[in-house]
Amino acid sequence: MAYVAAAAPLGLAGFGLQLFRPVQPMLAQPAGDVDDALARLGETVFEFKLDGARVQVHRRGDDVVVYSRQLNDVTERVPTEAATHIVLTKRA
Numbered sequence: 001m002a003y004v005a006a007a008a009p010l011g012l013a014g015f016g017l018q019l020f021r022p023v024q025p026m027l028a029q030p031a032g033d034v035d036d037a038l039a040r041l042g043e044t045v046f047e048f049k050l051d052g053a054r055v056q057v058h059r060r061g062d063d064v065v066v067y068s069r070q071l072n073d074v075t076e077r078v079p080t081e082a083a084t085h086i087v088l089t090k091r092a
Contacts, residue, residue, distance in 0.1 A: 022067035038041050053078075057085050 017023065031037035037044065055074065056067040064082040066075045075082055 001028055020065055021070040022056050025069050
């Protein structure tokens with residue numbers, strides 16, 4: 001999707017997201033250093049990489065489902081994270 005978004009301002013218009021239907025992650029590729037990354041990508045944005053679980057949290061009301069990077073439902077394995085998401089989003 002990143003390529004589509006970069007190609008045209010309305011490039012994402014043809015894509016839709018649906019609750020409780022996880023999406024494939026966009027996986028980054030390592031580079032030797034900043035110059036290597038810029039040579040391969042041209043204009044780009046850099047982000048910090050934090051260690052930890054990378055999940056998708058889908059929520060409607062009090063229904064929460066947590067998906068892994070492999071798109072598996074892991075809600076039962078991370079009940080604390082699911083409950084925390086409900087509490088934090090209700091405070092916002």
